[in-house]
Amino acid sequence: MRHPKLTGRLSVPGRKARLATAAMLLVATTVAACGDGQDDGDAKAGAPKAPATIPELTKDPLTLSFIWFDWPPAHALEDFANAEYKKERPNATIKVNTVPNANWHDAMFTQFAAHKTDFDIAILDSQHIGEAVTNGNILDLTDFVKNNIDVKAYNPYLLAAYGQFPQAETGKRDENASLYGLPLLGDTWTMIYRKDLIGDKPPQTWDEMISVAGRCQADNPGVSGLAFHQANGSDAAAVTYNTVNGIYGGNLWDPKTRKIDGVLNDAAGQEAMDVLVNKMKPLTAKGSGNWFIDEVNAAVAQGKACIAFNWIAASGGLLDPKQSTLGTTREQILDKLGFATLPSQKTNLVPLGGMGMHVSAYSPAANQAEALNFMKWFERPDIQKKWAAAGGVPARTDALESPEFLNAGPFNKVYADSVPRMRDMWNVPEYARLVDIENTNVNAALNGAKKPKDALDDIAREQQSVLDSSGRKGGGGL
Structure with a gap:
């Protein structure tokens, strides 16, 4: 008899599903669909910029959709977000769409190429960022991060790995470089x-x-x-x-x-x-x-x-x-x-594992606003510690060093000890x-x-x- 898949799924208060659509919001949307050979200056010019502050959020029901591959953290994220984010945004439902791991890259970039996505937040592997940036597929979050995220709360390697492009040297944080994502899940x-x-x-x-x-x-x-x-x-x-x-x-x-x-x-x-x-x-x-x-x-x-x-x-x-x-x-x-x-x-x-969150350039304006609000909420220290207690692997240093994370699993200290040793592809x-x-x-x-x-x-x-x-x-x- 074949052994069942080890899902490792976490018990987080149940999912709630409600479909919805959105209102409007202005975001710069000039998108240049550029090829792999584009230089770094063109990459910066091609990525539409997210607003520096979160615009007014819709009061209508709204579904914020992610895309990830099918594994335990994807299901844990959906459960966790619907349990916790709804406390602040009861009209928002989180849906994490999953695909087989082998199809993950193509499932995202086929939609990117069509300039139309059924997801608002793409969970990209760290090495996917360059392709998405040079093709103008995701928002430039640099100004948003400056106004909403305490970058000093993160190990510079993780912040660079999950958001920065280009990287002159893997994992080296360049404060003058643009950021296109924020950490979702650390791993090694x-x-x-x-x-x-x-x-x-x-x-x-x-x-x-x-x-x-x-x-x-x-x-x-x-x-x-x-x-x-x-x-x-x-x-x-x-x-x-x-x-x-x-x-x-x-x-x-x-x-x-x-x-x-x-x-x-x-x-x-x-x-x-x-x-x-x-x-x-x-x-x-x-x-x-x-x-x-x-x-x-x-x-x-x-x-x-x-x-x-x-x-x-x-x-x-x-x-x-x-x-x-x-x-x-x-x-x-x-x-x-x-x-x-x-x-x-x-x-x-x-090895560096883990992924960051990135806002689709083709998502409706109200969904982009919700995505930015979710990211700001998710990166809060209290939420990062709750995510750690629920089985997530946070990137904020205070969450990594917290009892909520270190006591949540016998392998969590392994991750905390491994961060200074990481090397990306x-x-x-x-x-x-x-x-x-x-x-x-x-x-x-x-x-x-x-x-x-x-x-x-x-x-x-x-x-x-x-x-x-x-x-x-x-x-x-x-």
């Missing part, structure tokens, strides 16, 4: 380990982790040493390789020269690919070459993995006794499962093509269809061709 990987199989102390280095996983697999027939993302879809296999690349001292590219070939596939990059394919892959379960979030969670919950890696925001279901064979209570499960920050090796880098308009190239080739190497060196060289060559053909110059930013 946690290492999940079986305390009853490997001991209470988690491995401290990547090499030690591989050794421990190997011994655990040998000592426990039917249990794989490792479980991690390998699928050729979304950013699954790419994030896995990029994580190992960073830990072994590699770089994804040189953002100043926009050079990938010769950087990604240098000695450190090759070592990382060798570790992933020849040392980690043999410790995974048969048939795991297409695994992503749900499959890794299922392996952990069924007691089939010694050590696993997954996104923190997707890990809540692991503690649900209805979805686990590790115990009949949360406490029994936690006697067997531990959560830790990723081991280090040559560096201690971890390329934050450029060409991101979607770059990640597809990497996913395809890393997945091929993991499944034996390509030799590790050939796969990495192909990634570097093909990604370099994408950047070279875009016409953008060096210094455009991650």
